[in-house]
Amino acid sequence: MKTVLILAHPELNNSVANKRIAEQLKSKREDIEVRDIMALYPDYKIDIETEQQALIEADTVIFQYPFWWYNMPGILKQWFDYVFNFNFAFGPEGNKLKGKNFLLSFTVGGPNESYSPLGYNHFRIEDFVKPMEQTAYLAQMNFLDPIYEHGMVFIPGVYNTKEGVEAKADNVVERIIEQLERLENQNPEEIIKTFAKEWFEHFDILAEDGYFNSYISNDAKLSFVEGDFIGHDGFSKWYSEIKKIIKPNNEHRIESISISENNDKYNVELSVKLKAEKIEGGILELNVKENWEIELTSDNRVKIHEYIVKPV
C-alpha cells in the first residue's frame, strides 16, 4: 500500500511538533513519500500535474499540518484549490481519487477543554474539519477519523516544554502508523486477533479507560462477572471498581480465540486466564469465557457492540 504525506508547514524551521512528526515518520516508515509543499512551492505556484500524479499513485493520503486559525495553513488550502480540480477530484470524469484513504493529521495549540461549547473555542475540533470531510466525500475518498493532539504549541517559558511537545508528537506518529497498519492489514481475522492481543495488554497495565472506550460503541451491551453495564459510562463505572481491586502489571492470557462472521458483524469467542495481584493482598486467578460481537469500520477499526464475560 502506497502512502503519500502532504506536509504543509509554512515555517518548518521554527516548527517543533510537525517537524518532529515528519522526521519520526520518515525514519520509521521509509516507504512513505513525504511532500513538503512549502519547500516545493515557496512561491505558492503548485505544479498541479506532479501533485495529481503523486495522488494517483497513492492508496492513502495523509495531510500533516499545524492548526492555524481553526483551519489549515494557506499553502495547503492553495494546494487543495488547485490540485482537487474539475474532472480530477469531482465532475463527470472526476473519479481519480475514488476509494483512496484521506487522513488529516494536525497539531492544535489550544487545550482539549477549550474545544467545547463552554470553552473559549466554542466548537469541537470535528466541527472545524467539516469542510475537509465533505471535500473527501465529494472526491469519493474514504475519510478517516482525523488524528490530532492538543497543547502542541511551544513558547519557551510560556507554553509547554520542547520535550513535552516532542513526546506528544511521537504519540501522533504511533497513531498514524497504527492507522496505516490497520489499513494495510486487510484480513479481518488478523485485525481482530491483533486487536484482542493489544486489548488485553492494555488491561495488563490498567490503561486509561479512554483507550477501551474508543473501541466500544456507546450503546454497547457489556456483561461482566460483576454485573451488566451499557456503553462508555457503563464501562468506566465497571473499570473504576476493578481498579480498586487489582494492581497494574497483571496478566491476561488468551488461551484460545475463534472468530466467525455473522452478517456484517463478527462473533469472537475467547478463553482468557487472568492472574492479578490484589490491592488488599493475595492473588486473584480467574478463567473466563468471553463472547464479543464486533464490527470492523471502513478503516478496519474494531467497534465492540456486545461484550459478555462469564467465569468458568
Ligand SMILES: Cc1cc2nc3c(=O)[nH]c(=O)nc-3n(C[C@H](O)[C@H](O)[C@H](O)COP(=O)(O)O)c2cc1C
Ligand atoms: C498563525 C497561527 C495561527 C494559529 N491558530 C491556532 C488556532 O486557531 N487554534 C489553536 O488551537 N492553535 C493555533 N495556533 C497554534 C498552533 O496550532 C501551534 O503553534 C502548532 O500546532 C505547533 O506546531 P509546530 O511546532 O509544528 O509549529 C496558531 C499558531 C499560529 C502561528
